[in-house]
Amino acid sequence: MTATPISELTDRAREIFRLVVEGYLESGHPVGSKSLASDGGLNLSPASIRSVLAELEALGLLAAPHTSAGRMPTDAGLRIFVDGMMRVAEPTAEERARIEARLSESGPVEQALHQTSVLLSELSGAAGMVMVPTREQRLAQFSLVSLGQDRALAVLVGEDGGVENRIVDLDASMAGSLEAASNYITSRLMGRTLAEAAAAMRSEIAAGKTQLDDASRNLVERGLAVWSEDASQRPVLIVRGAANLLDDDALNDIERVRSLLEDLEGKQSVSALLESAKEADATRIFIGSENRLFGLSGSSVIASPYRDREGRVVGVVGVIGPTRLNYARVVPMVDLTARSLGRSLERAPGRSQGKLIA
Incomplete structure (x- = not known):
């Protein structure tokens, strides 16, 4: 059933409809004719209100979940209320x-x-x-900063100017390789996404095209992997x-x-x-x-x-x-x-x- 547009309702029907919807949204319970007669300021008898409620129900705007339980808005009724009648309350x-x-x-x-x-x-x-969001960061700069003997701070700067930080665990042999690993990633892998950078890095290392020592290679891999693993989760x-x-x-x-x-x-x-x-x-x-x-x-x-x-x-x-x-x-x-x-x-x-x- 296609609900009747609110503009086609009489003023009385529109006001009763508004009171039912607002009462339901406030309490979570169906609203009855007696409460409308006593609280709504309608100056109508319960019998007159019940007649209007029946009309609104027939139009698909209201529903009665149980016998004599009052009315509540249907989804179609809520849509009409939200689009055409709702009085927005701005945040305090x-x-x-x-x-x-x-x-x-x-x-x-x-x-x-x-x-x-x-x-x-x-x-x-x-x-x-x-x-x-779904966009992948592209690298502009990458740095590894020592936080002591067993940890480093991996700082990634994206092409959009954004910065992200991660903690990387270190082995004792890696402490002197932070600068070499940082320079390698920045100079060779910039402009690529993390997935592209990781793939290029593994290809170059496998092909022996890098002069990095074992400690530096390990750092490069850890520095990129910390983001790749985080992103996948x-x-x-x-x-x-x-x-x-x-x-x-x-x-x-x-x-x-x-x-x-x-x-x-x-x-x-x-x-x-x-x-x-x-x-x-x-x-x-x-x-x-x-x-x-x-x-x-x-x-x-x-x-x-x-x-x-x-x-x-x-x-x-x-x-x-x-x-x-x-x-x-x-x-x-x-x-x-x-x-x-x-x-x-x-x-x-x-x-x-x-x-x-x-």
Whole structure:
């Protein structure tokens, strides 16, 4: 059934519909005619309200989950409400300060992405998600700096100006070979991705085309491998706060929750959904059965792309939760977080976007 556009409803029907949706999103429970008559300021009898509720149900905007249990919005009704009636509640000054403070902390890009997913979970009361970018970093400079006899700091500078650091364990014989290994990687392997650099390095060593001694060759291999191994283990999707989905209402519908958690565990399917938000000009909202992925779990996703310092979209941040999410509050919060993450990456050269594997 195709839902009736909100513009075709009478003023009275539109107001009752709005009150039902807002009441449901606030409480998570169906809204009855008695509560509307007493709390909604409609100046209508329960019988008149029930008549309008029946009309809205017939139009596919509301549903009655149980006899005499009141009404709740359908997915189609939620879509109409979100697109045409929702009164957006901008983040408070305190929430803005919290987002900016959390994302302005220094550290590698991975830390910023994990912080973002945790932050979205905390602010929304649902699960926060961050889809990380897919581009591979190309080398511009590589350095190995001694941190003592048994460790070195491997510093990779990408062509986009981003910097990443890793700790490399050393054998005692390697301490004097740091400079030679650094110079070799920078002079011979620059402009290549990590995978290309590792392949070229192994080819040159196997062919005897390098004058590096055994210790230096070992360092070169370790220095590149520390990123390659790390990249292969990075998730497609960072999800934090899944426990927030297990509230009292959810436990009464354990099959729906189980389905949602399986969706999140798979990650690839959810990432494919977020991928569709990368080219959006604004925050996108996916509601329940509108998307086949959430046909069983009855979940909604609010997602917004974030950009690197060149203005390119490199990933997506979002929130996933039940369809009764507080859209008016969460939508602008996700949008603000995406923009704040982008600004954080712009002003922090050490936070490279280049090599993360999505």
